[in-house]
Amino acid sequence: MFGIWVGKWVLWILNILGKRATSLPGKVALRISPRLLEKLGAKLERCIVVTGTNGKTTTARLLAAAMAEEDAIVHNREGANLPQGLATALLKHCTWTGRLRCRTALFEIDEATLPLVAHALPIKVVVVTNVFRDQLDRYGELDTTLEKLLDGLRRTDAVAVLNADDPLARHIGLAYGKQVVYFGMSKDQLQHEVRDQMRDGAFCLECGHELVYHGFFYGQLGDYHCPQCGMFRPHPDFVGHPHPQGLTVSEGSLPEVTIALAARGLFNRYNALAALAAARVVGLDIASVQAGFRRYEPPLGRMQAFETSPPTVLNLIKNPTGCDSVLQTIRADGDTKVVCIAINDNAADGKDVSWLWDADFELLTEDPKTVRYVTTGLRAEDMALRLKYAGCPTDAVVSIPDLATALDEALLQADACEAKTVYVLSTYTALYPIADRLQRRAHSHEPSPAYRPSVS
Amino acid sequence: MNRPLRIAHLYPDLLNLYADKGNILTLQQRMAWRGYAVEIIRVQHTDDAKPGEYDLVLLGGGSDREQELVGRTLRRNVAEWKAAVEDGLPLLAVCGGYQLLGEYYQLPNGTKIPGLELLDLRTEAGSPRLIGNIAIQSEVGIILGFENHGGRTRHRHAPLGTVISGHGNNGEDGQEGVRYKNVIGTYIHGPLLPKNPALADMILQLAMDYAGISGTLRPLDDRMEQAARQAFMERRMELAPAVLQHK
Numbered sequence: 001m002f003g004i005w006v007g008k009w010v011l012w013i014l015n016i017l018g019k020r021a022t023s024l025p026g027k028v029a030l031r032i033s034p035r036l037l038e039k040l041g042a043k044l045e046r047c048i049v050v051t052g053t054n055g056k057t058t059t060a061r062l063l064a065a066a067m068a069e070e071d072a073i074v075h076n077r078e079g080a081n082l083p084q085g086l087a088t089a090l091l092k093h094c095t096w097t098g099r100l101r102c103r104t105a106l107f108e109i110d111e112a113t114l115p116l117v118a119h120a121l122p123i124k125v126v127v128v129t130n131v132f133r134d135q136l137d138r139y140g141e142l143d144t145t146l147e148k149l150l151d152g153l154r155r156t157d158a159v160a161v162l163n164a165d166d167p168l169a170r171h172i173g174l175a176y177g178k179q180v181v182y183f184g185m186s187k188d189q190l191q192h193e194v195r196d197q198m199r200d201g202a203f204c205l206e207c208g209h210e211l212v213y214h215g216f217f218y219g220q221l222g223d224y225h226c227p228q229c230g231m232f233r234p235h236p237d238f239v240g241h242p243h244p245q246g247l248t249v250s251e252g253s254l255p256e257v258t259i260a261l262a263a264r265g266l267f268n269r270y271n272a273l274a275a276l277a278a279a280r281v282v283g284l285d286i287a288s289v290q291a292g293f294r295r296y297e298p299p300l301g302r303m304q305a306f307e308t309s310p311p312t313v314l315n316l317i318k319n320p321t322g323c324d325s326v327l328q329t330i331r332a333d334g335d336t337k338v339v340c341i342a343i344n345d346n347a348a349d350g351k352d353v354s355w356l357w358d359a360d361f362e363l364l365t366e367d368p369k370t371v372r373y374v375t376t377g378l379r380a381e382d383m384a385l386r387l388k389y390a391g392c393p394t395d396a397v398v399s400i401p402d403l404a405t406a407l408d409e410a411l412l413q414a415d416a417c418e419a420k421t422v423y424v425l426s427t428y429t430a431l432y433p434i435a436d437r438l439q440r441r442a443h444s445h446e447p448s449p450a451y452r453p454s455v456s
Numbered sequence: 457m458n459r460p461l462r463i464a465h466l467y468p469d470l471l472n473l474y475a476d477k478g479n480i481l482t483l484q485q486r487m488a489w490r491g492y493a494v495e496i497i498r499v500q501h502t503d504d505a506k507p508g509e510y511d512l513v514l515l516g517g518g519s520d521r522e523q524e525l526v527g528r529t530l531r532r533n534v535a536e537w538k539a540a541v542e543d544g545l546p547l548l549a550v551c552g553g554y555q556l557l558g559e560y561y562q563l564p565n566g567t568k569i570p571g572l573e574l575l576d577l578r579t580e581a582g583s584p585r586l587i588g589n590i591a592i593q594s595e596v597g598i599i600l601g602f603e604n605h606g607g608r609t610r611h612r613h614a615p616l617g618t619v620i621s622g623h624g625n626n627g628e629d630g631q632e633g634v635r636y637k638n639v640i641g642t643y644i645h646g647p648l649l650p651k652n653p654a655l656a657d658m659i660l661q662l663a664m665d666y667a668g669i670s671g672t673l674r675p676l677d678d679r680m681e682q683a684a685r686q687a688f689m690e691r692r693m694e695l696a697p698a699v700l701q702h703k
């Protein structure tokens with residue numbers, strides 16, 4: 001009880017100070033009452049969990065928007081997905097006497113955190129978006145991540161909502177042994193020509209043999225099977241047909257449903273498909289899902305546009321596969337552009353920046369329309385070096401460790417070479433300061449001509 | 457015109473955990489910028505390796521599961537590997553690849569995964585993992601990077617360098633990596649070569665000499681490399697400027 005009090009006090013003070021309160025109140029409360037999650041978790045009727053490497057925050061927000069159509073829910077919407085973040089979200093929805101105002105919680109949970117909190121929450125559904133390589137220094141290796149996910153899942157009786165196109169997720173489904181629902185993209189979307197990108201699922205986890213692919217969607221996602229033991233991509237219960245305006249989904253023999261999505265990129269369509277599948281498993285009707293998705297607000301740094309001059313588009317990058325999908329989207333933009341890349345190596349970013357060399361930055365350096373680069377953050381110079389070895393002329397790159405100065409320089413350079421867009425890529429801890437700066441730059445200027453009302 | 461330098465990248469289909477791509481790119485580009493031709497031979501684990509046909513070999517690291525498969529694959533022609541190494545074949549082995557050069561890697565449960573036995577070197581799993589930024593003093597100056605290994609390695613050869621900051625081979629004896637003939641083994645990735653151009657050039661020169669390709673590598677414009685080194689040492693290693701001057 002005392003822990004709840006103190007946590008609420010911290011929350012209250014942070015609110016007064018106008019600070020973001022996503023982890024600290026929970027951290028303090030957990031230090032005083034280590035069993036706080038168990039206590040508050042016991043008051044929930046059900047808990048839905050979204051985990052996986054990429055797309056957790058977006059998927060959880062889409063699902064939250066759909067679920068909020070029916071009832072208020074507890075949700076760690078800022079993506080603080082460690083125990084202190086979950087505790088903070090619960091504290092926000094409980095009274096000073098410890099009563100919880102909602103019966104349902106929707107938590108985005110870090111893969112390594114799931115086994116630590118699974119016993120404390122009435123978890124009914126677990127969505128695994130995908131399993132890619134992420135932050136080796138935090139988890140050791142990919143195998144450990146898989147083990148943690150499985151371990152966490154086994155501590156529940158949840159329905160697992162898994163990505164059929166991901167052989168690593170398929171392994172989880174087979175090893176879990178309880179109820180599993182799969183989502184996946186339509187086979188007519190398969191790419192048969194592939195770049196030399198990282199593929200984490202190249203080997204069958206059932207028998208160790210090399211997997212055979214009929215084609216790829218992106219990363220290791222594709223239509224795979226194992227010629228030795230017969231492991232194969234299951235036919236998805238929810239099949240997505242992506243198109244420029246969004247996604248059409250078929251669910252068994254039910255009529256097809258079309259979802260409008262503003263965000264670009266195949267990875268965003270995967271997130272929407274995962275959220276829709278989970279919403280249906282939770283029991284929502286399609287009308288609520290559609291209405292919810294329409295009200296969805298994208299989290300910070302997912303193809304987020306700022307009205308600077310020229311306009312800026314901000315993207316979070318944190319591992320090779322996620323980064324590659326962003327790079328592909330930038331390359332697909334046929335106009336002249338400047339790219340600013342912010343790399344920090346604080347604990348929340350991952351202290352090991354080796355992954356920059358696995359990401360396919362050649363996608364940009366081979367693109368004649370990407371004309372200039374500004375690298376920034378604590379590892380600005382490492383990023384510049386990556387671009388140099390990717391074949392970028394050294395005079396097209398400038399390193400400016402200070403984030404604000406770097407953004408100003410990127411906008412200046414964009415002006416000078418008449419670029420239509422500045423794409424900003426950023427690791428986690430640089431994201432908020434960058435968004436702040438861009439917001440300020442957007443306000444400090446006259447609105448660009450495109451947004452001015454006609455005076456003719 | 458010289459024949460191309462033949463660089464074998466061993467088992468990119470199994471071992472790609474620690475950004476091998478960065479090491480390959482560095483070797484390839486630094487030769488290309490000097491006008492030398494390079495041939496990268498991607499040896500898949502289903503192919504038969506031909507140690508006698510390479511001028512330089514790269515062996516990276518993978519997860520335990522892949523590591524065992526690589527060990528088995530390599531031991532198919534252990535005699536040829538041994539002969540080539542004794543003959544002076546330059547071989548760069550990182551992380552798991554480094555461990556495989558020795559007699560065995562002992563898992564926490566006591567099981568020993570046999571290695572290639574090219575070196576008098578043994579590794580035992582330990583806890584906790586040794587993780588973090590690292591700087592060592594070597595014959596080519598300070599080598600910088602990141603280490604992340606559970607294994608504790610001990611050997612009877614010269615080390616690649618002595619630890620200035622970080623853990624090294626086992627976190628105890630202040631040594632990092634191994635140097636035997638033209639074999640270099642190390643736990644340092646990040647990746648290893650882009651930010652350590654002097655080491656990259658040393659390895660390339662060894663490979664050229666071994667291949668019988670005449671010529672001395674001319675210096676390149678390494679200002680970006682130096683800037684990355686400087687920033688890393690100041691911001692991440694907190695090394696005093698005095699240490700930096702001392703090469």
Ligand SMILES: [Zn+2]
Pocket residue numbers: 204205206207208209226227228229230231
């Ligand atoms: Zn199999």
